[in-house]
Amino acid sequence: MQYWDGDDMATTDDGSNGMTEPCEVCGVETLHEVSVQIVTEGGTGENARYSREPYRVRECQRCGNRESQRMNNA
Template identity: 75%
Template sequence: MATTDNSLNGMTEPCDACGTDTLHEVSVQIMTEAEDSDNAHYSREPYRVRECQRCGERTSQRMNNA
């Protein structure tokens, strides 16, 4: 579970690469899933993107599982 650490002004989450809870930069980004398709502008989905501020590991997770 993510927690807010007010002293660091960020999100502390478990990092698979570091193996500990570390400070992460978390954002929501709209990504195109089928760029080569004629309908690419219809295939944009929100993703939760997080980057470990310690090791730089970056992961993304689709927010809509339709």
């Protein structure tokens, strides 16, 4: 997979860079950095440019656990 790092799209009320979300590893709500990345799923070749999909990526700022979820599930 190839990743393209998009702009940080997360905001919080306390002005920090991230948002609180539940962390499966920590077991509590923690600060997460959230971004959108474009992933090329089709490998290489001429048609690879048509297989790009957006993914929501979040990383726990406490333990470093990183998760991604495909945003287009058509």
